[in-house]
Amino acid sequence: GAGVSQSPSNKVTEKGKDVELRCDPISGHTALYWYRQSLGQGLEFLIYFQGNSAPDKSGLPSDRFSAERTGGSVSTLTIQRTQQEDSAVYLCASSLTHTGPYGYTFGSGTRLTVV
Amino acid sequence: RKEVEQDPGPFNVPEGATVAFNCTYSNSASQSFFWYRQDCRKEPKLLMSVYSSGNEDGRFTAQLNRASQYISLLIRDSKLSDSATYLCVVRLGNAGNMLTFGGGTRLMVKP
Numbered sequence: 001g002a003g004v005s006q007s008p009s010n011k012v013t014e015k016g017k018d019v020e021l022r023c024d025p026i027s028g029h030t031a032l033y034w035y036r037q038s039l040g041q042g043l044e045f046l047i048y049f050q051g052n053s054a055p056d057k058s059g060l061p062s063d064r065f066s067a068e069r070t071g072g073s074v075s076t077l078t079i080q081r082t083q084q085e086d087s088a089v090y091l092c093a094s095s096l097t098h099t100g101p102y103g104y105t106f107g108s109g110t111r112l113t114v115v
Numbered sequence: 116r117k118e119v120e121q122d123p124g125p126f127n128v129p130e131g132a133t134v135a136f137n138c139t140y141s142n143s144a145s146q147s148f149f150w151y152r153q154d155c156r157k158e159p160k161l162l163m164s165v166y167s168s169g170n171e172d173g174r175f176t177a178q179l180n181r182a183s184q185y186i187s188l189l190i191r192d193s194k195l196s197d198s199a200t201y202l203c204v205v206r207l208g209n210a211g212n213m214l215t216f217g218g219g220t221r222l223m224v225k226p
Contacts, residue, residue, distance in 0.1 A: 101147045105161070
C-alpha cells in the first residue's frame, strides 16, 4: 500500500482481556518497528523486525507483550491480560532497511484504552 | 544523560516570526539525522533529513554541527499551521542502527 496501515484505529478493552494490534507496512520495506506513546509523552520503543533476522525485543515492557511478523510483511502485536497502564497509542513504523540514511514512516496508530 | 536532548518548550511565537530549535546528541558516532513533526494526537511525520552541509526546504532550514554534536531547525515566516511538536531524531551508528527520538519541542504559533 501507499502507507503504513494499522488496525483497529481505536480499541477499548476490559482489564484482563487480550488484544491484538495489526500493522501492514509499506510494500518492500524490510524493517518494521513498534512504539507506544502515552498521552503527552515521548515515543517508547517496543520491538523491531528486520527481514528474516531474529527480532530485537529489548523494549518490550513485560512478558505479556509479544509480536510476530509473518512472511516478512504484516505484523501483529499481542498484549495479554491487559492492564490500565497499557493504555496508550501504539504506533507501527516501517523503513526501507534498518541501516542507511532512511527515516521511518509511521502508521496512524491504534489508540488502546483499558477500562 | 539522554541520548538525544531537546528543550520541551513550549515556544510561543507570533505569526511571521522566525524561530529556531536546537537538539544535542551524545553519541559522536551518530550517522543520520532527521527532524520529524508530530501534530496533536497524530503520528510523527518526517519533516526533513539533515545533511552535513545543511539543507533547506522552503521556510525550513536544518543544520548539523558534528563537532559540537548538535542539530538545529530554523523556521522562517511562521504560520499558524506550523504549530506542532518537532522531534529531533538520530541514528546511533553503534547502537543497532535504531533511530532514537528526542522528547520533542512544542511550537505554538499565535495570530
